[in-house]
Amino acid sequence: xxxxxxxxxxxxxxxxxxxxxxxxxxxxxxxxxxxxxxxxxxxxxxxxxxxxxxxxxxxxxxxxxxxxxxxxxxxxxxxxxxxxxxxxxxxxxxxxxxxxxxxxxxxxxxxxxxxxxxxxxxxxxxxxxxxxxxxxxxxxxxxxxxxxxx
Amino acid sequence: xxxxxxxxxxxxxxxxxxxxxxxxxxxxxxxxxxxxxxxxxxxxxxxxxxxxxxxxxxxxxxxxxxxxxxxxxxxxxxxxxxxxxxxxxxxxxxxxxxxxxxxxxxxxxxxxxxxxxxxxxxxxxxxxxxxxxxxxxxxxxxxxxxxxxx
DNA sequence: ACTATATGGTTAGATGTATAACTAAATAGA
DNA sequence: TCTATTTAGTTATACATCTAACCATATAGT
Numbered sequence: 001x002x003x004x005x006x007x008x009x010x011x012x013x014x015x016x017x018x019x020x021x022x023x024x025x026x027x028x029x030x031x032x033x034x035x036x037x038x039x040x041x042x043x044x045x046x047x048x049x050x051x052x053x054x055x056x057x058x059x060x061x062x063x064x065x066x067x068x069x070x071x072x073x074x075x076x077x078x079x080x081x082x083x084x085x086x087x088x089x090x091x092x093x094x095x096x097x098x099x100x101x102x103x104x105x106x107x108x109x110x111x112x113x114x115x116x117x118x119x120x121x122x123x124x125x126x127x128x129x130x131x132x133x134x135x136x137x138x139x140x141x142x143x144x145x146x147x148x149x150x
Numbered sequence: 151x152x153x154x155x156x157x158x159x160x161x162x163x164x165x166x167x168x169x170x171x172x173x174x175x176x177x178x179x180x181x182x183x184x185x186x187x188x189x190x191x192x193x194x195x196x197x198x199x200x201x202x203x204x205x206x207x208x209x210x211x212x213x214x215x216x217x218x219x220x221x222x223x224x225x226x227x228x229x230x231x232x233x234x235x236x237x238x239x240x241x242x243x244x245x246x247x248x249x250x251x252x253x254x255x256x257x258x259x260x261x262x263x264x265x266x267x268x269x270x271x272x273x274x275x276x277x278x279x280x281x282x283x284x285x286x287x288x289x290x291x292x293x294x295x296x297x298x299x300x
Numbered sequence: 301a302c303t304a305t306a307t308g309g310t311t312a313g314a315t316g317t318a319t320a321a322c323t324a325a326a327t328a329g330a
Numbered sequence: 331t332c333t334a335t336t337t338a339g340t341t342a343t344a345c346a347t348c349t350a351a352c353c354a355t356a357t358a359g360t
Contacts, residue, residue, distance in 0.1 A: 006277050007268045013280050014174045015192070016287040019214045021171035023294040024164045026318075039346070042165070057308060064169045069347050071310060076345095093308040093355045118157045124293045127156050129286045130163050136279045137166040143274045144173040176348080189316070207338060219317050221340060226315095243325045243338040 031113045036080070039063075039073050044082060044107040047099050055094045056085070064145065082106055181263045186230070189213075189223050194232060194257040197249050205244045206235075214295065232256055 028038045046062055047054065060070035074097060077083045082103030088094040099107075178188045196212055197204065210220035224247060227233045232253030238244040249257075 136283045
């Protein structure tokens with residue numbers, strides 16, 4: 001029982017992706033203050049870029065994490081005073097997440113922490129290559145995403 | 151304070167990588183028996199492909215995980231009887247990891263579990279694209295890897 | 301209108317991985 | 331040779347994320 005060459009390729013691909021994810025998330029986590037992680041920053045970034053007033057499930061879907069995970073992430077952000085979570089008038093089951101002023105300030109501060117590392121990477125990473133690869137990654141992500149439920 | 155377009159690209163790239171990692175590892179984890187994860191299978195796969203008798207630190211470096219992480223992963227594999235960890239005669243500080251027969255058998259069994267999913271993905275994934283992207287991923291991984299310690 | 305199903309969210313529990321701090325052994329430099 | 335530094339590994343601890351099970355509310359089918 002062996003894997004075909006194509007299956008080995010898939011495995012190798014996911015292996016590289018896993019390592020890059022590990023290295024990059026460790027890199028970013030170290031830049032954030034104690035107790036705050038990539039995931040918290042990402043949520044603030046998402047709400048800043050695309051607008052707040054979204055439900056937890058919408059946010060969970062955007063990052064492809066489970067509902068308990070987003071509950072946990074949001075509760076940390078609430079404890080830090082970076083978001084407010086209020087009942088949704090339109091739907092009694094759900095809630096809406098809003099950024100606070102402190103949350104917006106923290107987001108700006110976090111970005112300023114990231115910049116020096118980004119600039120260091122700029123000297124080494126091949127942006128043209130990354131830009132070319134990105135659409136392929138998006139397609140692969142979409143396929144995996146569609147595949148996972150049935 | 152804003153990110154440049156290039157910095158946004160880097161962020162978007164790592165974001166896609168993170169999501170793909172999450173989806174793929176969840177996919178594979180579900181295929182393995184209760185209590186065994188991607189990480190355990192990967193170690194067995196590594197030792198099978200490249201030969202056993204390696205030290206824990208060598209294995210940790212191959213997957214870019216920390217020493218406590220590999221200690222934990224190996225202890226699970228030892229508990230399951232899939233590897234033996236013995237003192238290294240050549241270096242009193244270190245140990246050597248060997249596959250057991252049960253470990254080899256489990257590895258084969260795990261592969262047979264993966265095959266149907268792999269075949270399902272074969273119908274959807276673009277292997278040519280993945281093969282083209284892979285070398286770029288390797289280069290990016292190597293840059294991140296070099297960058298992380300200094 | 302009522303019941304069954306689907307959806308949003310939380311709680312409980314398990315586990316993988318990280319950092320910090322430690323011990324033991326090897327190596328390098330005076 | 332002796333000390334200082336590096337390297338291998340473990341232990342303690344924190345935390346993000348997962349699955350399973352649950353409650354509350356909304357929607358659909360009869």
